[in-house]
Amino acid sequence: MADPHPRRGPAPVRHLARITDITLAALTLVFFVAVALATGVHNPWEGAIPLGLLLGALLLVRRRRPMTVLLLSIAGILVYHLTGHWSPAGWIWPAAVAYFTAATTPHVRWVPAIGLVQLVYSAVDFRGVLDRNPVRYLVHVAGEGLLLAVLIAAGLTYAAAMRWRERLRETDRRAHAAEERLRVSHEVHDVIAHTLAVAGVQLNVAADALEEDPAAAAEALHLAKNVRNRAMADLRSLVTVLRDDPAGTAPQADLASLDTLIADTRAAGLEVTLDEHGDRAAVPAITAIAVHRVVQESLANTLKHAGASRAEVTIGYRPRSVTVEITDNGRGTPGGADATEGHGLTGMRERVSALGGELTAGPVPGGFAVRADIPVAGSAA
Structure with missing residues (x-):
């Protein structure tokens, strides 16, 4: 339940974080034991000190395992109560730092649920006071609930501030x-x-x-x-x-690289034929790069996904546009449904659209086809 993407900051920041964790651990132990002694606990070694040591020690790893620390802290408090000890600090406060830390993580949605379970149990555990002093009971339950809400809100605010600061740095x-x-x-x-x-x-x-x-x-x-x-x-x-x-x-691949691309695809085991009509040399560079990318991505998809044995590449060079069509004998989409676009097909479509052209792709009888009509840069519409 640790942060799936831990980040190691600069050494001074890590040292400050370690000092902060040690300080919080020490304060948790001291305050818990001090409150226990101030409220009439005569032998803190029987429960208060061991629980304080556990809660403090867990805080030393709160950044790496925030949810684990929270659950173990609650388990320690529960065991403390079940063994007949009375908690002078209530149920939420001893795990306050653990709640705050967990609320700063992506797992924050679980924190209110965990806290609510603990609050319900504490309300049931404290029900003996309800008949004798209802006001005290309500103050106790409301106070615990308010403290939990404040800790979660503080954690969410801190996390949002850190994200905002990181965005400012990135900007x-x-x-x-x-x-x-x-x-x-x-x-x-x-x-x-x-x-x-x-x-x-x-x-x-x-x-x-x-x-x-x-x-x-x-x-x-x-x-x-x-x-x-x-x-x-x-x-x-x-x-x-x-x-x-x-x-x-490195120079962008263009029409001069088509023959090499076809040869490499054949070497990979796909039978490819190239049929060109018109003057390849008359195509401007930006259009030539787009044509090469369409052929390259289409053949790559055929090799990876289609299960085809043969592909045909047909390119028509005209004064105002270039038409590219790649067909294969691979598996089409069942039922003639539209093909699901991956990053490759989406990238081809965006590249062709940026030049004012149009790209279509989908199953055809006996296989799959990609067709692009790309205007020649600088030509009249």
Whole structure:
């Protein structure tokens, strides 16, 4: 019943938490025994001190096992009463820290139920006072209930404050990251602008001198190439800062990688045919990347889920759009129901929709099909 995602804070914070737990354990022992002595307990070693030691010792592990600590604390108090000892501190107060700690955890919904059971038992246990002093009985039961409510409310408030503080820290980290990315994006702009200007000048020189002075033209082209290489190195280092994953600076796979993708899929045991119509080279980069991703994800789903032996990839390149269709002979959804979308299909749909296209997927006679119609970037509607 421990927190399923424990977090280790910095060393000073952990030391302060340990000191706090030791202090609470000591105070629990001292206060419980002191109240016992002040209310007429003559031999605290027979019950008060052992229970105080148990309650205090349990608090040393309250952060790791909050619900276990609460249940064991209540069990200790129950045994204390069942063995004929009277609790001068009531039923709830000796386990106050345990209740508060449990109320700060995701298991807080169980805390009121546990407390209610303890309150009912305490009310029954204290019923002997009801005939002699009803006012005292009501004050006792109401006081215990009020204390329980205050402890749970305090725990919930503390947990909410901690979550809010963590959100503020995360917001602050994101703001600093956004500022850094904005600074780097300005640098990227400057690098690109400078590179295009210098390379453009050298290319103009090469074009003018190509026939009259081939050596000067070659030198200008060599300078343009060097400027381009230096700019690419600078851009790679800057883009690494902009990306969350430095490994993601590799070029995006596009239509040039389709043949490799098909070969890899065949090597995995799926018979794939690729049928293309039109000019692949005329497709803009952003559309080409989307086409590759649709084919890649569709074939991956076929390999993982369809149980297919054959797949056909058909791509039509037209001036204003690209149509991609992937069909296989795998298992369709029984009864022709719509396919349940996983992360892969959802990602494909979002990518195609972002470009103004449409993607459909579902069972067809003899298998399953994915079809995407993707407008060519920059074409008229």
